[in-house]
Amino acid sequence: xxxxxxxxxxxxxxxxxxxxxxxxxxxxxxxxxxxxxxxxxxxxxxxxxxxxxxxxxxxxxxxxxxxxxx
Numbered sequence: 001x002x003x004x005x006x007x008x009x010x011x012x013x014x015x016x017x018x019x020x021x022x023x024x025x026x027x028x029x030x031x032x033x034x035x036x037x038x039x040x041x042x043x044x045x046x047x048x049x050x051x052x053x054x055x056x057x058x059x060x061x062x063x064x065x066x067x068x069x070x
């Protein structure tokens with residue numbers, strides 16, 4: 001079974017989230033998907049920077065969904 005990663009970037013100030021971004025690659029295990037999701041979330045936060053993260057109270061959610069349930 002393969003897993004699909006979806007990243008969701010949200011703003012606490014606006015109380016809104018962007019549409020989920022589905023990662024183009026699939027993962028062989030739930031573990032691999034979760035680790036990659038945490039790593040990519042951290043990269044995205046560092047890319048956005050401290051000022052924007054704090055100003056808009058940005059947070060990132062993600063899901064790892066088995067491919068046969070989508």
